[in-house]
Amino acid sequence: xxxxxxxxxxxxxxxxxxxxxxxxxxxxxxxxxxxxxxxxxxxxxxxxxxxxxxxxxxxxxxxxxxxxxxxxxxxxxxxxxxxxxxxxxxxxxxxxxxxxxxxxxxxxxxxxxxxxxxxxxxxxxxxxxxxxxxxxxxxxxxxxxxxxxxxxxxxxxxxxxxxxxxxxxxxxxxxxxxxxxxxxxxxxxxxxxxxxxxxxxxxxxxxxxxxxxxxxxxxxxxxxxxxxxxxxxxxxxxxxxxxxxxxxxxxxxxxxxxxxxxxxxxxxxxxxxxxxxxxxxxxxxxxxxxxxxxxxxxxxxxxxxxxxxxxxxxxxxxxxxxxxxxxxxxxxxxxxxxxxxxxxxxxxxxxxxxxxxxxxxxxxxxxxxxxxxxxxxxxxxxxxxxxxxxxxxxxxxxxxxxxxxxxxxxxxxxxxxxxxxxxxxxxxxxxxxxxxxxxxxxxxxxxxxxxxxxxxxxxxxxxxxxxxxxxxxxxxxxxxxxxxxxxxxxxx
Numbered sequence: 001x002x003x004x005x006x007x008x009x010x011x012x013x014x015x016x017x018x019x020x021x022x023x024x025x026x027x028x029x030x031x032x033x034x035x036x037x038x039x040x041x042x043x044x045x046x047x048x049x050x051x052x053x054x055x056x057x058x059x060x061x062x063x064x065x066x067x068x069x070x071x072x073x074x075x076x077x078x079x080x081x082x083x084x085x086x087x088x089x090x091x092x093x094x095x096x097x098x099x100x101x102x103x104x105x106x107x108x109x110x111x112x113x114x115x116x117x118x119x120x121x122x123x124x125x126x127x128x129x130x131x132x133x134x135x136x137x138x139x140x141x142x143x144x145x146x147x148x149x150x151x152x153x154x155x156x157x158x159x160x161x162x163x164x165x166x167x168x169x170x171x172x173x174x175x176x177x178x179x180x181x182x183x184x185x186x187x188x189x190x191x192x193x194x195x196x197x198x199x200x201x202x203x204x205x206x207x208x209x210x211x212x213x214x215x216x217x218x219x220x221x222x223x224x225x226x227x228x229x230x231x232x233x234x235x236x237x238x239x240x241x242x243x244x245x246x247x248x249x250x251x252x253x254x255x256x257x258x259x260x261x262x263x264x265x266x267x268x269x270x271x272x273x274x275x276x277x278x279x280x281x282x283x284x285x286x287x288x289x290x291x292x293x294x295x296x297x298x299x300x301x302x303x304x305x306x307x308x309x310x311x312x313x314x315x316x317x318x319x320x321x322x323x324x325x326x327x328x329x330x331x332x333x334x335x336x337x338x339x340x341x342x343x344x345x346x347x348x349x350x351x352x353x354x355x356x357x358x359x360x361x362x363x364x365x366x367x368x369x370x371x372x373x374x375x376x377x378x379x380x381x382x383x384x385x386x387x388x389x390x391x392x393x394x395x396x397x398x399x400x401x402x403x404x405x406x407x408x409x410x411x412x413x414x415x416x417x418x419x420x421x422x423x424x425x426x427x428x429x430x431x432x433x434x435x436x437x438x439x440x441x442x443x444x445x446x447x448x449x450x451x452x453x454x455x456x457x458x459x460x461x462x463x464x465x466x467x468x469x470x471x472x473x474x475x476x477x478x479x480x481x482x483x484x485x486x487x488x489x490x491x492x
Contacts, residue, residue: 014124015109018131019102022149026094029400030150033090035413036405036449037457038155043071043089044461051203051254056262059254060159062166062204067158070096075465085467086417090410093154100165101149105131107172112366115179115316116373125382126372130365132389135400137361138350139291144401146350148358151403153449160351163204167211168358170194170201178219179319184243202251206258207342207352210334213251214359216244218326222319271341279336279344286353293392297385298364304371304378317370324363331356350401405449412486416440419482421467424459428468434475441478443491452476 006013026032034043046068051059070092078088109127112118118126134148151157173194177184186194201212220241227237238245258264309317335356339347346352372378404413420437427435437458439450446452455474462468483490 010120010124011109014127015102015106018105019098022098022101023094026097027091030402031090031410031414032093032097032154032157032403033086033410033413034154034417035408036153036155037451037454038449039153040454040458040461042067042155042158044068044464045457051257053257053260054262058257058261059203060205062163062200063159066096066162067155070158071461071465075467079465085421085465086414089154093157096162097149097157100162100169101131104165104169104172107169107176111172111176111179112369114176115366116369118369118373122372122376122379122382123369125379125386126365126369128386129368129382129389130361132386132393133294133361133365135393136291136389137294137357138289139293140289144399144407146401148350148354148361150401151351152349153403153405156351157403159205160208160349161354163201163208164211164351164354164358166197166204167201167208170197170212171215173197175215198247202247202254206255207335207338207346208355209251209254210331211355211358213248214327214330214334214355215323216247217330218323220244220248221326222322267342271337275340275344276336279340279347282344282348283332283336283356286348286357290357291392293389294364298360298367301364301368301371304375305367308371308374312374314374317367320363320366320370324359328356328359331359406488406491408488412488416482416486420458421462424462424472424474425468427472428470432472433470434473436477437474438477438479438482440482440486440488441480441490447476447478448491450476450478 034040042064045064047055047061047064049061049065051061057064071089074088074092075085078092079085082088082091105127108130109123112123112126137148138146140146149161151161174184198212202209223241224234224237227240228234231237305317308314335347335352339345339352368382372382401407402410404410420439423437424435437455439447439454442448442450455476459468459472459474463471480490482488
């Protein structure tokens with residue numbers, strides 16, 4: 001009776017384990033610790049929850065409201081419970097990531113369930129494999145391995161990874177209806193939640209919202225040609241697909257907002273053939289970094305799916321193949337031109353490249369799921385694949401890349417953070433209104449990752465979070481002795 005009861009909660013246990021694994025990963029293995037000037041800047045700087053023309057980041061509503069909100073929860077809810085300010089930020093961020101990744105995997109599970117009606121066991125195995133792909137997609141021989149849930153610092157986790165996850169969640173939710181050719185007739189409550197999520201997805205990041213737009217634009221394209229073939233008119237098509245067309249329109253408006261922002265002004269350069277070419281080279285180098293193991297499994301899974309499709313004469317797979325080709329093309333072209341404008345190096349980042357490569361990861365795993373649907377006996381192979389990639393995820397040559405500037409160990413970032421906080425709190429206890437803050441020596445240009453602009457922001461953040469009693473005017477003083485103390489190399 002007890003085992004039966006547990007079996008009845010198999011889904012809850014499965015996704016609970018995904019949630020727990022992400023929380024443990026981001027609290028013990030690779031903690032999400034604030035460290036650099038951008039982290040201290042964005043941790044407490046709240047903006048209006050609407051797009052703003054002329055702002056530095058006009059459309060980043062999601063990251064620039066969520067990150068400071070997490071900071072407030074960490075400071076006033078978690079910190080009093082655990083007595084560790086930096087640890088509370090890491091824990092709260094890990095809980096946010098755990099919740100989003102779990103939701104993302106659940107929506108993938110429900111999509112496969114709606115499309116193929118696999119057994120719970122088979123679907124869980126496929127979902128587990130998809131989850132692991134986010135960690136094993138890339139391979140590095142002599143450097144820390146990038147992964148799709150990681151980024152360059154805590155700020156970029158909120159500004160790139162989380163927007164990508166939100167966009168993917170929206171896509172998988174919509175695809176669940178589209179694959180079954182069902183109208184999106186939702187109850188008012190669910191409709192309002194969906195519209196809210198779409199709003200956050202679009203107004204998140206111009207390098208992440210292409211995930212949703214690539215899906216919607218390709219779906220509209222396929223529907224349009226099918227509709228012309230059957231009906232020969234476009235007005236009825238527009239009326240029938242007004243919801244998806246509206247998403248494209250809002251996204252275009254968002255791009256206009258973004259083009260008039262401070263970041264766009266700072267970039268200030270036009271597209272050139274050389275910049276596009278350099279971006280293309282980095283793009284191809286990222287593809288070359290994909291693990292051979294993933295490629296082999298992908299080729300075999302796609303081959304099995306194509307064999308099943310032609311043997312059964314089942315066209316259900318064609319829509320997945322068509323959407324993969326369309327979304328990959330749209331995403332690649334968009335990222336190529338936007339990154340060429342913003343800086344070719346952007347496309348070499350895993351938190352940006354995810355907007356393209358995720359379609360390939362989805363195609364591989366959905367191909368495997370389709371093959372399993374038509375050959376149930378093949379399910380015995382999937383646990384071996386899950387075990388293989390689970391082991392691969394744990395035996396990287398130098399482990400995973402840290403979400404910290406310069407790959408500084410999170411434990412070292414933790415110690416430096418408390419050194420800085422203690423300096424500021426000591427000045428506060430002495431009643432000072434001005435102080436000199438010793439920080440590690442950074443690069444010669446701005447002392448990044450502890451630049452001069454960090455001074456007012458760290459004071460503002462600590463004051464807002466209740467760690468000091470007043471705003472203190474701070475002057476940053478780079479100190480090479482701190483580099484020696486914490487074994488940090490001076491950036492070149």
